[in-house]
Amino acid sequence: MYAIELESATLRYDDVVALREVTFRSEAGKMIALIGPNGAGKTSILKMLAGLVKPTSGRVKVLGKDPSKTRGLVAYTPQREEVYWEYPLTVRDVVAMGNIRRRGVFRWLDSHDSRVDTALRLVMLEDLASRKISELSGGQQQRTFLARAICQGGEVYLLDEPIAGLDAPSETILLEILKTLRDQGKTIVMATHDISATLEIFDYVALIRNRLVAFGPPKEVLTSENLANTYGGSTIALHLDDLEKVAKWR
Ligand SMILES: Nc1ncnc2c1ncn2[C@@H]1O[C@H](COP(=O)(O)OP(=O)(O)O)[C@@H](O)[C@H]1O
Numbered sequence: 396m397y398a399i400e401l402e403s404a405t406l407r408y409d410d411v412v413a414l415r416e417v418t419f420r421s422e423a424g425k426m427i428a429l430i431g432p433n434g435a436g437k438t439s440i441l442k443m444l445a446g447l448v449k450p451t452s453g454r455v456k457v458l459g460k461d462p463s464k465t466r467g468l469v470a471y472t473p474q475r476e477e478v479y480w481e482y483p484l485t486v487r488d489v490v491a492m493g494n495i496r497r498r499g500v501f502r503w504l505d506s507h508d509s510r511v512d513t514a515l516r517l518v519m520l521e522d523l524a525s526r527k528i529s530e531l532s533g534g535q536q537q538r539t540f541l542a543r544a545i546c547q548g549g550e551v552y553l554l555d556e557p558i559a560g561l562d563a564p565s566e567t568i569l570l571e572i573l574k575t576l577r578d579q580g581k582t583i584v585m586a587t588h589d590i591s592a593t594l595e596i597f598d599y600v601a602l603i604r605n606r607l608v609a610f611g612p613p614k615e616v617l618t619s620e621n622l623a624n625t626y627g628g629s630t631i632a633l634h635l636d637d638l639e640k641v642a643k644w645r
Pocket residue numbers: 408409411412413431432433434435436437438439440
């Protein structure tokens with residue numbers, strides 16, 4: 396059984412074809428990066444895997460099931476702009492929300508629960524547990540939502556640009572946490588613009604431009620030709636040189 400599977404998945408929004416006949420799959424315990432320019436369809440892939448939108452044609456499966464039947468096993472964190480950050484909730488409140496399914500809506504705020512503590516420890520936010528989420532840095536907010544997903548007991552983590560706008564240390568911490576989850580057998584699908592971060596850490600890269608340009612291990616997929624087909628134009632040649640420098644330096 397595959398952890399995630401897209402088979403000729405096409406997604407239209409009215410007259411826009413967001414994704415055309417996308418096919419790729421991964422076994423569990425892998426990190427998969429979705430890379431492509433804005434509007435390429437990265438968020439759309441994550442939303443199909445999360446069961447939030449259905450493919451217009453083709454098939455999408457998560458843990459061998461229709462995505463609408465995997466609730467509780469799949470954690471989805473939306474792109475930053477889609478989250479309302481001003482809720483007067485603390486870090487602990489948000490993480491404890493991961494328990495709603497198990498404990499019921501009226502008990503989730505009774506959050507002195509070892510699952511919450513374990514999740515907070517894993518993302519290194521124990522010391523900030525009482526802090527309001529609106530008062531956190533971007534990286535800490537991402538880790539809070541990751542902890543909520545961990546608390547929920549997710550097997551598959553769908554993360555939409557979680558490292559966008561983070562400074563280098565915050566990015567490193569987040570990627571380390573994701574590696575830990577992967578090593579526990581979880582599957583992580585992450586949209587990102589940070590190609591260099593995917594080189595050494597991710598198992599698979601999917602290059603997307605409203606279709607699948609390439610899918611496979613990063614060192615095979617991140618060729619200048621594939622990148623040019625994904626991003627278009629010649630700007631990418633320069634980028635690729637930078638990429639190699641960054642990869643050595645990392
Ligand atoms: N709800 C929607 N209604 C209409 N068009 C949409 C909607 N969501 C996304 N799109 C379009 O689908 C395409 C893919 O978008 P998206 O999946 O958000 O790409 P990415 O995350 O790679 O930037 C874009 O052309 C976008 O404008």
